[in-house]
Amino acid sequence: MIDALKHLPRPRAGAEQLADNFGDLAPPLTARQAAVESARCLYCFDAPCINACPSDIDIPSFIHRISDDNLQGAAEKILSANILGGSCARVCPTEILCQQACVRNSAQECAPVLIGLLQRYAVDNANFSEHPFKRSPASGKRIAVVGAGPAGLSCAHRLAMHGHDVVIYEAQEKAGGLNEYGIARYKLVDDYAQREVDFLLGIGGIEICHGQRLGANLSLTELHQQYDSVFLGVGLNAVRQLGLADEEAPGLLAATEYIRELRQADDLSQLPLAERCLVIGAGNTAIDMAVQMSRLGARDVNLVYRRGHADMGATEHEQDIAKANQVRLHTWARPDAVLLDDMGRVRGMRFIRTEMADGRLRDTGESFELAADAIFKAIGQRFDDASLSDPLAAQLARDGERIRVDQCLRTSLPGVYAGGDCTALGQDLTVEAVQHGKLAAEAIHAQLMLNVEAA
Amino acid sequence: MADLSIVFAGIKAPNPFWLASAPPTDKAYNVVRAFEAGWGGVVWKTLGEDPAAVNVSSRYSAHFGANRLVQGINNIELITDRSLEINLREITQVKKDWPDRALIVSLMVPCEEESWKFILPLVEATGADGIELNFGCPHGMPERGMGAAVGQVPEYVEMVTRWCKTYCSLPVIVKLTPNITDIRQSARAAHRGGADAVSLINTINSITSVDLDRMVAHPIVGDQSTHGGYCGSAVKPIALNMVAEIARDPQTRGLPICGIGGIGNWRDAAEFIALGSGAVQVCTAAMLHGFRIVEDMQDGLSRWMDQHGHQSLEAFRGQAVAHTTDWKYLDINYQVIAKIDQDACIGCGRCHIACEDTSHQAIDSTVKADGTHIYSVIDQECVGCNLCQITCPVENCIEMVPQDTGKPYLNWTQDPRNPYREAS
Numbered sequence: 090m091i092d093a094l095k096h097l098p099r100p101r102a103g104a105e106q107l108a109d110n111f112g113d114l115a116p117p118l119t120a121r122q123a124a125v126e127s128a129r130c131l132y133c134f135d136a137p138c139i140n141a142c143p144s145d146i147d148i149p150s151f152i153h154r155i156s157d158d159n160l161q162g163a164a165e166k167i168l169s170a171n172i173l174g175g176s177c178a179r180v181c182p183t184e185i186l187c188q189q190a191c192v193r194n195s196a197q198e199c200a201p202v203l204i205g206l207l208q209r210y211a212v213d214n215a216n217f218s219e220h221p222f223k224r225s226p227a228s229g230k231r232i233a234v235v236g237a238g239p240a241g242l243s244c245a246h247r248l249a250m251h252g253h254d255v256v257i258y259e260a261q262e263k264a265g266g267l268n269e270y271g272i273a274r275y276k277l278v279d280d281y282a283q284r285e286v287d288f289l290l291g292i293g294g295i296e297i298c299h300g301q302r303l304g305a306n307l308s309l310t311e312l313h314q315q316y317d318s319v320f321l322g323v324g325l326n327a328v329r330q331l332g333l334a335d336e337e338a339p340g341l342l343a344a345t346e347y348i349r350e351l352r353q354a355d356d357l358s359q360l361p362l363a364e365r366c367l368v369i370g371a372g373n374t375a376i377d378m379a380v381q382m383s384r385l386g387a388r389d390v391n392l393v394y395r396r397g398h399a400d401m402g403a404t405e406h407e408q409d410i411a412k413a414n415q416v417r418l419h420t421w422a423r424p425d426a427v428l429l430d431d432m433g434r435v436r437g438m439r440f441i442r443t444e445m446a447d448g449r450l451r452d453t454g455e456s457f458e459l460a461a462d463a464i465f466k467a468i469g470q471r472f473d474d475a476s477l478s479d480p481l482a483a484q485l486a487r488d489g490e491r492i493r494v495d496q497c498l499r500t501s502l503p504g505v506y507a508g509g510d511c512t513a514l515g516q517d518l519t520v521e522a523v524q525h526g527k528l529a530a531e532a533i534h535a536q537l538m539l540n541v542e543a544a
Numbered sequence: 545m546a547d548l549s550i551v552f553a554g555i556k557a558p559n560p561f562w563l564a565s566a567p568p569t570d571k572a573y574n575v576v577r578a579f580e581a582g583w584g585g586v587v588w589k590t591l592g593e594d595p596a597a598v599n600v601s602s603r604y605s606a607h608f609g610a611n612r613l614v615q616g617i618n619n620i621e622l623i624t625d626r627s628l629e630i631n632l633r634e635i636t637q638v639k640k641d642w643p644d645r646a647l648i649v650s651l652m653v654p655c656e657e658e659s660w661k662f663i664l665p666l667v668e669a670t671g672a673d674g675i676e677l678n679f680g681c682p683h684g685m686p687e688r689g690m691g692a693a694v695g696q697v698p699e700y701v702e703m704v705t706r707w708c709k710t711y712c713s714l715p716v717i718v719k720l721t722p723n724i725t726d727i728r729q730s731a732r733a734a735h736r737g738g739a740d741a742v743s744l745i746n747t748i749n750s751i752t753s754v755d756l757d758r759m760v761a762h763p764i765v766g767d768q769s770t771h772g773g774y775c776g777s778a779v780k781p782i783a784l785n786m787v788a789e790i791a792r793d794p795q796t797r798g799l800p801i802c803g804i805g806g807i808g809n810w811r812d813a814a815e816f817i818a819l820g821s822g823a824v825q826v827c828t829a830a831m832l833h834g835f836r837i838v839e840d841m842q843d844g845l846s847r848w849m850d851q852h853g854h855q856s857l858e859a860f861r862g863q864a865v866a867h868t869t870d871w872k873y874l875d876i877n878y879q880v881i882a883k884i885d886q887d888a889c890i891g892c893g894r895c896h897i898a899c900e901d902t903s904h905q906a907i908d909s910t911v912k913a914d915g916t917h918i919y920s921v922i923d924q925e926c927v928g929c930n931l932c933q934i935t936c937p938v939e940n941c942i943e944m945v946p947q948d949t950g951k952p953y954l955n956w957t958q959d960p961r962n963p964y965r966e967a968s
């Protein structure tokens with residue numbers, strides 16, 4: 090239970106109704122729908138959709154296989170490029186990735202092939218009797234992976250496939266990273282994140298040690314000594330602050346903290362409900378937070394952003410979801426002060442209106458207040474510096490606060506690689522993290538094999 | 545509105561859309577419903593000698609395209625499985641009730657003069673407008689010395705046709721089987737025998753698919769199957785060619801042709817008529833959609849005729865025949881080149897890979913900064929085969945543009961590159 094929200098009431102709806110509210114946002118395709126949809130794919134050559142998929146899935150090929158009634162072949166095609174193809178199918182913002190690029194999305198038709206849903210259909214219905222990928226003969230190499238999020242898991246799987254042994258060090262109780270603790274519940278429902286991890290581990294050769302936190306009970310110095318290579322996939326774990334007084338008051342907390350609780354809850358009717366809810370931010374996390382609170386039964390959900398609609402991090406599709414869930418979007422206003430009641434708890438927030446002048450954001454001087462039972466910060470994640478505190482880790486070159494890597498995911502330290510949100514490469518998306526992990530594994534493998542040959 | 549009425553081999557009908565001899569014309573119930581829906585005529589399901597044929601179960605299978613679109617149906621049914629007497633009685637009644645519609649009776653009896661001599665007067669007595677000789681059924685009946693077994697031997701076709709002309713005063717339409725090498729031989733034989741018209745095609749020998757679990761073809765009867773007859777949209781190209789072959793054969797010039805095979809809409813029908821057909825017959829399309837489709841066929845055809853100033857079917861019938869010739873008379877100097885409309889192009893790359901891998905490497909692919917590709921035709925390499933235009937998913941995106949070569953008409957018989965050129 091979240092301490093900062095202990096004083097709030099519980100949702101009015103029963104557990105069953107709430108579970109319903111948090112079912113699949115985009116329901117899976119039926120066999121018939123998949124047949125119709127897969128037949129729409131033109132089987133393009135040099136297909137633009139592949140180009141737009143960060144993990145390089147051969148989309149025309151897997152869709153063709155669905156159409157050919159070869160679901161295992163389709164799933165294997167997907168998973169060979171993206172071992173987390175099942176969760177990516179659910180969480181990818183396809184509207185700005187593959188489906189945006191689909192030739193059937195051209196102005197003449199505006200109806201892209203539903204690649205994400207087809208991908209989910211194939212992976213969900215493949216029914217493999219055993220893990221579809223085989224391990225190469227043991228290489229005798231051991232690699233440490235820090236973080237069991239999409240980046241770490243993807244890296245570990247590819248390394249295991251190449252015959253290496255992998256130990257994953259994970260701070261949390263469960264593997265999966267934000268798939269387990271962060272993605273909106275209606276995008277990745279039930280225990281899919283764990284089932285996918287189990288499937289991935291089915292290849293063998295991967296051990297996960299939980300409760301191991303780099304920077305606390307684990308150091309890069311040790312790992313570097315004990316293993317042939319190290320991969321860092323620690324994500325972004327710290328929350329940005331608003332920089333206002335009373336930021337620790339009851340009723341104010343990070344959206345990710347609440348979502349984490351919501352994803353783990355067995356009984357949604359026991360969660361604290363903010364009848365009047367304020368979300369600060371404009372990325373997908375902000376939208377996720379607002380929509381989930383709305384689905385829990387909040388009457389009044391407001392999302393406030395200091396710039397305009399066009400600048401929002403959330404895609405148009407995400408904004409539409411927010412609107413469909415009665416979330417009000419306020420633009421051109423920035424938080425000015427947390428308003429407290431006489432018990433010191435959040436009762437609202439004061440905002441100052443903003444505008445653009447000479448290319449810079451500035452205050453107009455006008456202000457207004459919005460009443461709220463709780464305020465959720467969703468203004469971005471920060472790198473958690475504590476994880477890189479040991480002497481070796483402290484030497485890692487950084488891009489801003491994130492770890493610097495090159496195109497092969499190599500950090501400035503030989504033998505140490507990194508990928509996913511903790512690096513500055515690409516966008517902070519699950520699919521990007523998977524791709525980083527995969528490419529890092531290939532780079533590690535190539536390097537280790539080179540060393541073997543040279544020896 | 546254009547006049548759709550016809551007189552085909554002396555038989556009058558309010559429109560050229562007839563139902564082919566098959567399940568849709570099996571009995572009075574169906575035929576009456578068909579006439580109510582607007583069909584101009586029917587060819588009654590083939591009659592034979594008693595005892596009536598016996599059918600198996602199951603009977604049909606299909607060849608599907610994407611999304612279960614039926615491209616063709618295969619059947620292993622025989623001729624009517626009802627007694628001659630019932631059929632004749634119903635035919636008499638229906639003709640009486642629907643005097644303005646064409647009612648043709650399809651017949652198949654053993655290849656013996658006595659059999660024909662017996663059945664023909666009975667049919668004539670019904671008041672029917674004509675008879676159609678079923679020499680086409682590719683399954684079941686040939687084993688009994690009928691159907692395709694007769695249709696495949698020109699001498700038999702001629703002989704039986706002659707018997708019919710001898711023992712019956714009604715117009716005789718000979719229905720041809722496509723399961724032969726040269727359709728003109730059958731048509732010429734029918735012509736020699738005195739046929740008033742030919743109709744074609746009947747179904748084509750086929751197996752549509754195999755059940756890979758049970759290792760038996762479809763349709764399955766117990767744990768066995770057999771070849772059947774193929775019809776529907778997929779056979780249209782074969783039927784059109786056979787109709788054209790007969791239409792332009794000097795030996796059968798002027799012989800009325802009733803076009804059959806894969807007709808599903810007004811445009812299909814117009815194409816058969818353009819290649820010389822005076823009437824058309826439909827089976828599969830009605831079996832898939834019901835009789836109501838005839839309304840759309842009539843509507844579409846008459847609108848198209850109005851738009852093109854054709855007041856009657858005769859106005860455009862056979863107009864494409866003169867433009868159908870032997871390969872050797874085609875103009876070797878004619879040249880078309882593919883042209884891509886870049887505004888319509890959606891960048892799927894299909895034209896490129898098709899030409900690159902299997903044609904003449906005439907479509908260039910250039911990567912743009914954003915990773916997408918631009919496709920353009922290399923004019924000098926294009927031979928004008930049409931493949932890219934065929935594989936392009938966007939209609940009218942690729943145009944095959946005729947080139948002004950400045951060269952005169954030259955056919956292969958005149959071409960100096962032809963070693964067997966006829967001396968001029």
Ligand SMILES: Cc1cc2nc3c(=O)[nH]c(=O)nc-3n(C[C@H](O)[C@H](O)[C@H](O)COP(=O)(O)OP(=O)(O)OC[C@H]3O[C@@H](n4cnc5c(N)ncnc54)[C@H](O)[C@@H]3O)c2cc1C
Binds near residue numbers: 237
């Ligand atoms: C609320 C929210 C919603 C999102 N929704 C979407 C979405 O819909 N679609 C999408 O594509 N992306 C979404 N994202 C982004 C996506 O989740 C991330 O890009 C992705 O999870 C990054 O994977 P990762 O492996 O780099 O990091 P993470 O998923 O963050 O995994 C990092 C792992 O490392 C562990 N770890 C961290 N520090 C240490 C340490 N010091 N020692 C040991 N282990 C450590 C963590 O416990 C975690 O398991 C969302 C993000 C958030 C926050």
Ligand SMILES: Cc1cc2nc3c(=O)[nH]c(=O)nc-3n(C[C@H](O)[C@H](O)[C@H](O)COP(=O)(O)O)c2cc1C
Binds near residue numbers: 745775777829
């Ligand atoms: C189930 C079935 C039964 C048929 N029975 C006969 C028949 O008894 N006599 C006949 O002359 N043709 C028969 N045919 C062939 C059709 O009359 C017609 O020639 C053929 O189906 C091609 O036309 P379509 O493509 O419009 O179907 C039959 C066709 C089908 C599908």
Ligand code: SF4
Binds near residue numbers: 136190204892
């Ligand atoms: S761009 Fe669209 S149509 Fe073409 S291959 Fe990809 S999904 Fe299929």
Ligand code: SF4
Binds near residue numbers: 882898925
């Ligand atoms: S017409 Fe044939 S040769 Fe010419 S570009 Fe198209 S496919 Fe290539």
Ligand code: SF4
Binds near residue numbers: 884891892936
């Ligand atoms: S096939 Fe048609 S749409 Fe596709 S790239 Fe070629 S011209 Fe463009």
